[in-house]
Amino acid sequence: MNNGTVENTPTFIFQIVQEKFLPGETVKAVLHAYQRIGVETSNRILALVATQDSYAVFSFALACDKPRTFSDLVVDNIFPIDKGFRMESEVRNTISVLGFSLSSSQSARKSTFYPSHPDDADEYTSFKLLVDDIFDYKVRTADTYPQAIVPPPFDDDESGTGGGTTTDESGFFGSEKEFSWLARYRREDDLLAIDRCIADGSKPLLKGESKFQYELKKHEHEYIINKTYRIYCATWNVNGQQCNATNLRPWLAASEDPPDIYAIAFQELDLSPKAITLSESRPDRSVIHNIMKSLHEGAQYEELCSVRLVGMMLTIVVKRSIRPNITRCEKQSVGTGALNLMGNKGGVGVSLTLNEDSLCFVNSHLAAHVSEVQRRNEDFNEINRRLLFSTQDISNHDHIFWIGDLNYRLNMTSDEITDYRVMLKFDQLNIERAAHRVFENYYEGEITFQPTYKYDPGTDNWDSSEKHRQPAWCDRILWRGDKIKQIVYRNVMKIQLSDHKPVYATFLADIKTKDEQKYKRVHEKILKRVDKYENDNQPQITVEKTDLDFEEIKFNEEYFRDFTVANNCHLPVEFSFKEKTETDMRICEDWISIDPCYGTLITGRSLSIRVKIHIKSETVWRVIKKQGNHIGKIPLDILVLHVKNGRDIFITVMGEYKPSCFGLPVETLCCLDKPIVDMQWSELTEIQMKSTTEPFKITMPREIFLLIDYLYRVGMQEINLFQLERSFKVNDNINEIRDWLDSCGAAEEFPGTPHTAAEALLMLLESSGNPLIHPLDLNVLNPDYPFELCLRAIHKLSTPRKNVFLYLTMFLHEFIEQNRNANIEVIAKLFGMILIRSSHDIHGLQRKNFIKRFLSRGIFNFARNEFKYS
Amino acid sequence: MSSGPYNYNYIFKYIIIGDMGVGKSCLLHQFTEKKFMANCPHTIGVEFGTRIIEVADKKIKLQIWDTAGQERFRAVTRSYYRGAAGALMVYDITRRSTYNHLSSWLTDTRNLTNPNTVIFLIGNKSDLESTREVTYEEAKQFADENGLMFAEASAMNGQNVEEAFLETARKIYQNIQEGRLDLNASESGVQHRPSQPGRTSLTSDTPNNKDQCSC
Numbered sequence A: 001m002n003n004g005t006v007e008n009t010p011t012f013i014f015q016i017v018q019e020k021f022l023p024g025e026t027v028k029a030v031l032h033a034y035q036r037i038g039v040e041t042s043n044r045i046l047a048l049v050a051t052q053d054s055y056a057v058f059s060f061a062l063a064c065d066k067p068r069t070f071s072d073l074v075v076d077n078i079f080p081i082d083k084g085f086r087m088e089s090e091v092r093n094t095i096s097v098l099g100f101s102l103s104s105s106q107s108a109r110k111s112t113f114y115p116s117h118p119d120d121a122d123e124y125t126s127f128k129l130l131v132d133d134i135f136d137y138k139v140r141t142a143d144t145y146p147q148a149i150v151p152p153p154f155d156d157d158e159s160g161t162g163g164g165t166t167t168d169e170s171g172f173f174g175s176e177k178e179f180s181w182l183a184r185y186r187r188e189d190d191l192l193a194i195d196r197c198i199a200d201g202s203k204p205l206l207k208g209e210s211k212f213q214y215e216l217k218k219h220e221h222e223y224i225i226n227k228t229y230r231i232y233c234a235t236w237n238v239n240g241q242q243c244n245a246t247n248l249r250p251w252l253a254a255s256e257d258p259p260d261i262y263a264i265a266f267q268e269l270d271l272s273p274k275a276i277t278l279s280e281s282r283p284d285r286s287v288i289h290n291i292m293k294s295l296h297e298g299a300q301y302e303e304l305c306s307v308r309l310v311g312m313m314l315t316i317v318v319k320r321s322i323r324p325n326i327t328r329c330e331k332q333s334v335g336t337g338a339l340n341l342m343g344n345k346g347g348v349g350v351s352l353t354l355n356e357d358s359l360c361f362v363n364s365h366l367a368a369h370v371s372e373v374q375r376r377n378e379d380f381n382e383i384n385r386r387l388l389f390s391t392q393d394i395s396n397h398d399h400i401f402w403i404g405d406l407n408y409r410l411n412m413t414s415d416e417i418t419d420y421r422v423m424l425k426f427d428q429l430n431i432e433r434a435a436h437r438v439f440e441n442y443y444e445g446e447i448t449f450q451p452t453y454k455y456d457p458g459t460d461n462w463d464s465s466e467k468h469r470q471p472a473w474c475d476r477i478l479w480r481g482d483k484i485k486q487i488v489y490r491n492v493m494k495i496q497l498s499d500h501k502p503v504y505a506t507f508l509a510d511i512k513t514k515d516e517q518k519y520k521r522v523h524e525k526i527l528k529r530v531d532k533y534e535n536d537n538q539p540q541i542t543v544e545k546t547d548l549d550f551e552e553i554k555f556n557e558e559y560f561r562d563f564t565v566a567n568n569c570h571l572p573v574e575f576s577f578k579e580k581t582e583t584d585m586r587i588c589e590d591w592i593s594i595d596p597c598y599g600t601l602i603t604g605r606s607l608s609i610r611v612k613i614h615i616k617s618e619t620v621w622r623v624i625k626k627q628g629n630h631i632g633k634i635p636l637d638i639l640v641l642h643v644k645n646g647r648d649i650f651i652t653v654m655g656e657y658k659p660s661c662f663g664l665p666v667e668t669l670c671c672l673d674k675p676i677v678d679m680q681w682s683e684l685t686e687i688q689m690k691s692t693t694e695p696f697k698i699t700m701p702r703e704i705f706l707l708i709d710y711l712y713r714v715g716m717q718e719i720n721l722f723q724l725e726r727s728f729k730v731n732d733n734i735n736e737i738r739d740w741l742d743s744c745g746a747a748e749e750f751p752g753t754p755h756t757a758a759e760a761l762l763m764l765l766e767s768s769g770n771p772l773i774h775p776l777d778l779n780v781l782n783p784d785y786p787f788e789l790c791l792r793a794i795h796k797l798s799t800p801r802k803n804v805f806l807y808l809t810m811f812l813h814e815f816i817e818q819n820r821n822a823n824i825e826v827i828a829k830l831f832g833m834i835l836i837r838s839s840h841d842i843h844g845l846q847r848k849n850f851i852k853r854f855l856s857r858g859i860f861n862f863a864r865n866e867f868k869y870s
Numbered sequence B: 001m002s003s004g005p006y007n008y009n010y011i012f013k014y015i016i017i018g019d020m021g022v023g024k025s026c027l028l029h030q031f032t033e034k035k036f037m038a039n040c041p042h043t044i045g046v047e048f049g050t051r052i053i054e055v056a057d058k059k060i061k062l063q064i065w066d067t068a069g070q071e072r073f074r075a076v077t078r079s080y081y082r083g084a085a086g087a088l089m090v091y092d093i094t095r096r097s098t099y100n101h102l103s104s105w106l107t108d109t110r111n112l113t114n115p116n117t118v119i120f121l122i123g124n125k126s127d128l129e130s131t132r133e134v135t136y137e138e139a140k141q142f143a144d145e146n147g148l149m150f151a152e153a154s155a156m157n158g159q160n161v162e163e164a165f166l167e168t169a170r171k172i173y174q175n176i177q178e179g180r181l182d183l184n185a186s187e188s189g190v191q192h193r194p195s196q197p198g199r200t201s202l203t204s205d206t207p208n209n210k211d212q213c214s215c
């Protein structure tokens, strides 16, 4: 009913979205968006829905491009607006389209969306504003929720032992009851929901494996828990000094509890021009050795990896017990020194996967000098842009720790060291971050320690050299990620080797972790469901009938039966008739044809299939063999109708082939004592068996005699009789002749013409399983073979065969003699092909010449003798 | 996390054979759906069902082909035997004729499958004790003589159904463990999938090993 324009209006969409919900659940706003799934995109409609005391954002998948009714919308995801809810704009260097992400306490992962109509900024902006307003309102009015929003709250439990403690799934603003209405939309068995796109074939059905992965991901929140890990970050610019003899314990073993992961960063390990020009990348083993000696003594550690670029080195050390939980680790480095190439400045990074989360550690040494703020910001961007891991850049990680000599100074003229808190106001990094020019979305803990630069080495005194460098907090530790909490952030005054003081910070990070037991449960559950899904999602085809009854079938007659196949299942169906065995590649007997023999049906469609039977001279003997001695209908063939990814249906072709002289050996024909129409196959097979031993009732088949006799009487002057081109093969008259012959043609007049009689004769001769001249001594085909011996070969044939051959050749000889149009070459060739058949490849010329030898000379005397002889 | 865990490590192909009406389809249905299908339509063709089971901590996907038992389809159904790792040969304990035909089913199975195909003989409808025509002992002896696994089962009440399918899988798995099955040969009826990516091994995510940690 609806025309396209109505369907597309925002109010129409609004209406059908509203129809998805119960009274009291009001759709407040709708946003058209899409998601990227691999290389594909998938359209979504987002809806902000309100009840009396709670809100949620629904994401609907669309069953078709332009939804027409509410049933075209399928709930894909729900984001309750609870305290863990976030709707964040994503601004990424790599993706120009403005995307945004949705997450909430209940959804295990963020989902990223892109507005479908980025030009229509209004739709997006008003949706986002409304959502933000509601969230803010909820935050303000929720007494259970702490004040600060970022970073989110943690259990303030620092005493938990290493290896991590578990934090609960965060609760809702109010009671869980508030969101109980959502349960109705989280249907468990949506697994089997009918998807219009799948039914019409425009979207493929997920197969077992991918369905399993999909379901596993979807149920992630049921088995993913947060586990807290202790992370220790440390940075020190050693100013080119050998630090392998320095006691690093005050710097690296300063935490109360043993950390799970250390990220230890050095700068200026080697200031030599050689190291710079060669981009030294071999980790300094002696330094690492010293590190390993200086770690917290409460646990066993091992080096996970180290990455070095000239003076910068980042070493990741992990507690031995958590090593198996790290399933991926990659390192990378980027030089931003001269020409953005040299490694005296830049960054090195390590990306790793711990349980189900990804972590990234970056150690960078940014441009020096008070005035180079801009350059430092650029270095930061450059590292972000170029430090790429195999599948992700820095920003894609769940947890990011950025440490190093960032080299930001103080914008102060006085070298008066006053209150640090005052000085921090002049800290360039703080200023740049506040202005959103660098380290966007990163956090830094409060600095409660004195500047880390610049000291006279070996002392705690400020730089007394000529340059009188302004003190600054060059050495910093920042992080990005909502599940990280900093515990301490300090410098280490005691270590005086360098003009920088080392800095360290410890963190608690919540890492998504599979709860193995819950996972096993969910896994089992999903396995069962996917089994069911696979069994229920087999494409099915309905066939009208599985028996095609052809009843009586006669030689050379065409029959057909039609039956419909229909697709009544919710999936598209591809069907085809299948080869029956690996050795027999035919889909049916040669005398059967199927049309169409394959096809595709979308849901609700049906199709008529026609099965035809036409038994011709070449195949009739096979049908006779199949019919055997069965009386009545038999399964003549079984067709295998195969449904792709589904079951096979057997279709039985039933019928009874009626006896006829066509296809029977001449011996059998010579033993008949009544018309074939009156005979059963059981009698015929019996006769056939006896025909080798018992005397023949007649000297040659009546049928052949009758045909030749007719031709002899009325066809001798007929032109174009016995042509190579068998233009009378398809002629209704042939079947009348068949019936006349089978009823012994006694009473009635011959129903045909010389031409159809000639064709019937040819068909009769060629339809028997074996050729007339059988068995055949191939020598006789040799043109030099004495004719006497050829006659001998004929003499050796069974009496009926010999008689037919002699009678036929005498007739043809006569015909050629009398008929001025007759061409001996053509006739010899034609009969050569019919009378001499063999599995051996016999040249047509040989066959023709053999027959010609008989046709060109009278064999009357021989024939008379032979007839007498028999 | 591009390569998640696979949902199974092996696929075993099974066939279910035996005379018409012995309960082949019901056994399959009972195994996959845990339900008895009283009015099961005749199988006119070949149907299949799947289920994932666990043997020795390995997930195995059974792909089960249920064939039509009518004599006239015999020639066609023979082409489905190939590549079966397990064959469930079913007779009906209340119909002696179905038992008498076992030797011909067995001949087909032996001729058309590989020597390691596990054959499990099921005497179905064990719930119909009162109309029993074939004793347990007799069938057991037949099974022993021919080296078949054997149980009486009921697709109706589920008795021994699970066991028959699982025992067959265990035996196939044992054959694999003992190296009797060539997993690369398609006739083995077994496909192997590498097990789920280990938590402990750091497989390189990129071919560029320079960027990889040496750990």
Ligand SMILES: Nc1nc2c(ncn2[C@@H]2O[C@H](COP(=O)(O)OP(=O)(O)O)[C@@H](O)[C@H]2O)c(=O)[nH]1
Binding pocket: B018, B019, B020, B021, B022, B023, B024, B025, B026, B027, B037, B038, B039, B040, B041, B042, B043, B069, B124, B125, B126, B127, B128, B153, B154, B155, B156, B157
């Ligand atoms: N009492 C009883 N009846 C059964 C059992 N299994 C199958 N049947 C019945 O036997 C008939 C044939 O079952 P079906 O599975 O179609 O046999 P199939 O031809 O071998 O597939 C159906 O009517 C079933 O209800 C069983 O264990 N107990």
Ligand SMILES: [Mg+2]
Binding pocket: B024, B025, B026, B041, B042, B043, B066, B067, B068, B069
């Ligand atoms: Mg069945």
